[in-house]
Amino acid sequence: MLGKTNKMKTCVISCYFGKSCKTVFPAVKIYDAYFFSNNLELKNTVEKSGWKFIYIELPLSDDIAVSSLQAKYIKFLQFIKDEKFAFFKNYNYILYTDHKLLLKNKHITYLIKNIGEKNIIIRDHPFHNNIWEEVGTAMFHERYLRFMPQTIDYVRHYISQGYSEKTCIYTTGIILYKTNNTAIIDLINKVYNDLIELGTPECQIIWAIAAQKYENLIKVIKWDDLNITWENPETETVFKHIKLFFKLFIPYGLLKLYKFLKKKYRARLKNY
Numbered sequence: 001m002l003g004k005t006n007k008m009k010t011c012v013i014s015c016y017f018g019k020s021c022k023t024v025f026p027a028v029k030i031y032d033a034y035f036f037s038n039n040l041e042l043k044n045t046v047e048k049s050g051w052k053f054i055y056i057e058l059p060l061s062d063d064i065a066v067s068s069l070q071a072k073y074i075k076f077l078q079f080i081k082d083e084k085f086a087f088f089k090n091y092n093y094i095l096y097t098d099h100k101l102l103l104k105n106k107h108i109t110y111l112i113k114n115i116g117e118k119n120i121i122i123r124d125h126p127f128h129n130n131i132w133e134e135v136g137t138a139m140f141h142e143r144y145l146r147f148m149p150q151t152i153d154y155v156r157h158y159i160s161q162g163y164s165e166k167t168c169i170y171t172t173g174i175i176l177y178k179t180n181n182t183a184i185i186d187l188i189n190k191v192y193n194d195l196i197e198l199g200t201p202e203c204q205i206i207w208a209i210a211a212q213k214y215e216n217l218i219k220v221i222k223w224d225d226l227n228i229t230w231e232n233p234e235t236e237t238v239f240k241h242i243k244l245f246f247k248l249f250i251p252y253g254l255l256k257l258y259k260f261l262k263k264k265y266r267a268r269l270k271n272y
Contacts (some may be wrong), residue, residue, distance in 0.1 A: 006055065006241045009090075009091055009092040009093065010031050010032075010094075010095065010108065011031060011032040011033065011034060011088070011091045011092060011093075011094055011095070012027070012028055012031050012032070012033040012034070012035075012092040012097060012103065013033075013034050013035075013094060013095070013096050013097070014033075014035050014036070014051070014074075014096070014097050014098065014099050014103075015035060015036040015037060015056075015071050015074040015075070015099065016035075016037050016039065016042065016057075016060065016071070016099045017037060017038050017039070017059070017060075017061075017067040017068075017070040017071045018039065018061060018062075018064065018067030018070075019039060019060060019062060019067075020036075020064075021039070021042060021099065021233075022045070022223075023045060023049075023233045024042070024045060024046055024049050024051065024099055024233050025049065025099070025101075025102050025103070025233045026050050026140040027047050027049055027050035027051040028103060028104065028105050028108065029050065029105070030049075030105055031095075031105075031108060032052070032091075033050060033051050033052065034051065034052045034054055034072070034182070035051035035052070035053055035054065035099075036054045036055075036056050036074045036079070036148065037053070037054075037055065037056065038055070038056050038057065038058040038059070038060050038070065039060060043055070044214045049122060050217065051082060056070075056073070056074075056079070058073070061243060064143050065142075065143035065144075065146065065147075065200075065201055066270070068143055068201035069195065069199070069200070069201040071201075072191075072192055072195055072196075072201065072203060073192070074096070075096050075175070075190055075203070076188040076189075076191055076192040076203075077094065077174065077177065077185075078189075078192055079094075079102065080190075088179075089179060091179060092179060092180070093112060093115075093176055093177065093178060093179070094175070094176075094177045094179055095108060095174070095177070096113065096175045096176075096256050097173070097174050098173040098222070098230075099172065099233065100173070100230055100231060100232060100233065101173055101174055101228055101229070101230055102228065102229040102230075102231070102233075103174070103228065104228075106230055107174075108176075108228050110225070110226060111174075111176040111226075111256070112176070112219060114219065115176055115178070115219050118178075118218060118221060119177070119178045119180075119181045119183070119184050119217040119218075119259065120175060120176065120177055120184060120217055120218045120219060121175075121218075121220075121221060122170050122172065122174070122175050122176075122177045122218060122219075122220060122221075123170065123171045123173075123174060123220070123221055123223045123225070123226070124168055124170060124220050124221070124222060124223055125168075125169035125170065125171050125204075125223060126170065126171075126223040126224065128167050128169040129167070129168065130165055130167075130170060131155055131165045131167065131169070131205060131208050131209070132155075132165055133169070134169050134204055134205050134208060135148070135151070135152065135155065135205060138151075138202050138204075138205065141202075142199070144200060144201070144202040147198060147199050147200035147202070149152060149199075150198050150199070150200070151198060151200050151202060154194070154198060154203065154205075154206075154209070155209065158209045163209055164212065166200065167208055167211075167212055168208070168215075168220055169204060169207060169208050169209070170204060170207050170218075170220070171204065171223060172203050172204055172207055173230070174224065174226070174228070181217065183214060184214075184217060186214075187210060187211065187213075187214045187217070190210045191197055191203060191206050191207050191210050191255035194206050194210065200223060208231065212263065226237050230254075
């Protein structure tokens with residue numbers, strides 16, 4: 001039963017498709033929280049963590065590219081088209097969060113407070129401000145690399161149509177949607193349909209193109225404004241603390257390597 005406060009009119013959604021995930025972060029406690037999956041083995045774990053489990057009948061695959069693409073059905077709110085999920089339209093806000101983000105109530109409060117008159121609030125990329133930079137990074141991931149020829153053709157086509165390669169690159173791991181604007185639906189339908197057509201799960205490239213027509217709807221915040229933890233949800237073990245220790249020292253070196261590779265290969269990407 002929905003109450004009168006924004007808290008009661010806001011829900012959180014997350015998902016995992018595939019076989020590898022064994023644990024999930026705890027759900028926030030003062031908002032309705034739904035976790036979608038095609039893996040029934042996750043049901044008990046999800047519910048013990050405070051989420052409402054929703055099963056989606058899609059093939060369970062070992063292929064991370066397939067599973068990642070399936071997850072876009074949730075991220076871009078395609079499931080709401082199903083009549084049995086029509087009740088989601090009763091929420092004023094729907095917050096999508098990646099299952100690797102440790103979401104807390106304070107993060108949701110911040111997002112709702114800062115969305116203002118816009119209809120979507122999303123974080124920018126900490127390093128990229130050019131689509132070709134995102135393409136370059138995607139090439140380091142096999143699940144994106146195998147679809148790169150058609151992805152690059154897609155980018156070239158839209159640039160030839162007047163879209164800009166120098167644009168905001170958004171990180172789509174957390175997105176707050178208002179549900180009262182049909183233009184939002186046009187945007188996320190465009191992103192989802194183009195992903196399906198290309199076969200790629202690399203939504204940040206596609207979003208960077210599609211969002212250029214909808215910038216008036218989008219509030220962009222800095223990547224680190226939320227100060228939100230990104231990691232695999234796992235039990236507290238000595239290995240987790242070792243990982244956290246190394247994270248304090250490794251990122252600077254990786255950033256230097258990334259900048260070197262970006263400079264070296266950016267020109268080659270355009271001629272791919």
